[in-house]
Amino acid sequence: MNAMLKADTPLYLGIDGGGSKCRAVIVSSDQQILGEGLSGPANPLRGMKVATDSILSATQQALTCAGLAFNDMSRLVAGAGLAGVNVPQYFQLFSDWQHPFKTLHLTSDLHIACMGAHQGGDGAVIIVGTGSCGLADVNGQLIELGGHGFPYGDNGSGAWFGMQLLHKVLLSLDKLAPQTMLADLLLQELAAANAMELVAHFMHATPTTYAKFAPLVFVAAEAGDETALQLVQQGAGFIADIANRLLSIQPPRLSFIGGLAHKLLPYLPAQIQQQVTPALQTPELGAVWYARSRNQTQSIAMSL
């Protein structure tokens, strides 16, 4: 048996629990990845049962993958970054959860993304995917911005771009705004003949549905469409505002992650682009860094 898997060596579990999937990773005390797992949504907004089932299922997979037994779950020092736990009622629900781990250290998905991006060190991160948000962690000072949810928040995100796209197209089809290539692109994409048929596609649309159409805005902007260019500049403006606030506490590094990040980056001011560095590790490894740091703090606290 691998020495690292001996019953008395600490094992770390990192959980990245988002709105659509949950990733788990098990890491040894000398930072070797032993196993990984993937499951469904772990956002408590979908209900605690769904969220905890996803976490346990991804963990079980990671244990199996690591050649560990189900019983080893009680050895895991877990760090979990979960979408939604920044809402006090959901943080409380998770704090009350009778989890099967040795300990469970909870924080937001954004925080572990930042710890992953900078390998546990200080830095800032901006996520631009279906949603958008930013965090800087410098000398223990934490700034968290944006997010908040859709449709009133998540400015400059994929869902925001998709909703703005539909908004502009409907105004244009009503002849209340100038003609735009966005209308042709969206009607064609959905094989729709008019506004009514478009709207039928978005009747019960989720942020994910809106985000699917965000790339059309960038296609039209690159082709010089004025409406699309204005939208891209407006979205980039929201993200630049977040970046500038985060940079104000001088993080040593700034990383962008999320599916829309590479599309938006070229539209940000040069002074921001220059400071962007690639993320070094995944959010679930960031959750492991978080678990380590919290465990050390506790050990120190207990030894005082």
Add this chain to the structure above:
Amino acid sequence: MNAMLKADTPLYLGIDGGGSKCRAVIVSSDQQILGEGLSGPANPLRGMKVATDSILSATQQALTCAGLAFNDMSRLVAGAGLAGVNVPQYFQLFSDWQHPFKTLHLTSDLHIACMGAHQGGDGAVIIVGTGSCGLADVNGQLIELGGHGFPYGDNGSGAWFGMQLLHKVLLSLDKLAPQTMLADLLLQELAAANAMELVAHFMHATPTTYAKFAPLVFVAAEAGDETALQLVQQGAGFIADIANRLLSIQPPRLSFIGGLAHKLLPYLPAQIQQQVTPALQTPELGAVWYARSRNQTQSIAMSL
């Protein structure tokens, strides 16, 4: 027995079916109101069973109120203006409905609002309530604008104002936008201490929930708050654009209806305000005008 209620005189039923309630009115051939009824939502978005149950329940009440029997339902020449029937799939569902009336003439809730406002005559109407939309009916030419749904449409409506309010407050609390009285008003209204607690109130918010907070924007605008003033001007701009498009086909009258109309009117350009005239009748009476006009058209067609 009243001569008007004889079995061989035509009776008209007007239905105004919205997202939250359904109104019915029964009118004699000489335009006397015989009875009225009120029930729940008649928007097919909530399901056909809910919608048709609401229509039948309001009609039954109107029959009872008119001293008519259940069997008289088959005498009613019905006009119905229903939210959602401008979506082809819902129009089809209602067209296929095995209704108990003599005939049923279907159109949108917006169209009957316009016919009611102008007593069946030509004119234009703009609804600014939870949603927003406009229609002009001039010499058989029909222009219908806006609506489309929330959050991508219904610009300048109560739901739109509520969502923009929350959007601006969250940006301000994140220090990504200037301080605004809107933040104090909204936090106080919801007894919330911060952005997290605010957002918890809007997690699964409907357009109606957002619309409830729209008046706060007008309170702050009247107190001179810059952010609120910009929002009111932006919302009024959307409504002014609709008004100008409708006025382009020269309707003899223009009426504003809906809960937010009187708040927005003072912010519209004077040249629009000058043309606004009060609505003369209710939408359900507009539905009776619609039934009459359609029935005449058919009678003429059949007598040719």
